[in-house]
Structure formats: C-alpha cells, structure tokens
Amino acid sequence: EVQLVESGGGLVQPGGSLKLSCAAYGFTFSKFPMSWVRQAPGKGLEWVSTISGSGASTYYADSVKGRFTISRDSSMNTLFLRMNSLRGEDTALYFCARDRNWGSHYWYFDLWGRGALVTVSS
C-alpha cells in the first residue's frame, strides 16, 4: 500500500531538539521530492521544508531556516526533519508529504502521512 508514516514526535522543552522520521511505503521513494508541512493547534497548514529526490537540494520556510534540517535516506526509504532551538510557536502536528512537479506552475502534494505531534513547552 502506498503510504507515509511519521514518527518521533513528543514533548520537548524550549531550546531543545527533536528529530522526526517519515517512512515511505509502496513507491519508488528516490523519484520524488518530499516535504514537511505543519499545522499548529486549531490553525491552518504551513509549508516547512522540501528536499529534492536526490537529496542534493533543500528548501526552508523563513520561520525555520537555520534551525531545522531536512534530509533523506533512500536506502531506508525515509525522510527526516531535525529540529533544533525549538520554540513554543513550533508546536504543531507535522505532516510529511510527497511532491509532484516541485518548482513548476503545476506543483501539488499528492500523498500525506497522518502526522507526528510536536509540543514545545516547559
């Protein structure tokens, strides 16, 4: 079955670190750019970061640039998000998503995981 499964969420203190994982099943992982999107409690969707299929190119929202690092391991079919210097405003449900046509007029996410909850609080 084609699916994405996130893990690694939890409670972390402000200033702390956490690493999320997203395991991909049922498709050729290395062919697709992959992204992280987050949703703060009761709020809308916010794009966080994207990595190309090869892993050579990465992109970040200004709100996380310099603090978060996206990576991937195609041998494990897994996407990662390393989050450092966490703040209260980073509290959210973090979804991984598969990109189609990244960088073009016709971009969209066609597959989403169920999400991993990150809570930043003392």
Added chain:
Amino acid sequence: QSVLTQPPSASGTPGQRVTISCSGSSSNIGTNTVNWYQQLPETAPKLLIYSNDQRPSGVPDRFSGSKSGTSASLAISGLQSEDEADYYCAAWDDSLKGPVVFGGGTKLTVL
C-alpha cells in the same frame, strides 16, 4: 495571515451545492495552478483537486474546481454529511512569499 484568502466557514444542507472561494494574487493563483485539500476531523489532508480542475482517482465527481484570474473555487454538489471537513486551497508562489502557499482553510458544516 495566510497568503491565499478563504472564507473561514461555509455551510449547506444535504443535497445542496456549495462553493468555497480562494483569492490570491498574480504571483500565485494568477500564474500557477490551484490545488484543494480536504481534511476530515482528526485526519491528514487528502488531495481533492489538482491543476485547477483535475480530480485524483477515487474522488467523486461531486467535487469540482475552477480558476479565473487570481481566484479559484471549489464546488461540492449533492452535499453529504461526510463532506463536513476543513478545505484548504494551495498554490505555488513565485514571490518571496513562496514557494508553497496555503489558504487559511474553510470549515464546511453540513446542517
């Protein structure tokens, strides 16, 4: 403050047709295609419409999308109780606001 503007709420009775609007600018909707996502309560978003008006396999033809200029719309005909969800529009953005921008979401209530 989301880059794309959606009404926060919409409602309809079973069988009715409802539309949800999404307003943007020349750097996003005006130049690029629009996608719509449905998020049922406590679930992950699901792709509903891509490239303005295309439905992925498995999405009922009750759902349709359109775009004109810097605005887009999602229409749901024959409204059903299971359509009660949050709906988000999204698009590529060629400005510094991008690259990916979302609407704030519309909560659809089936009365």
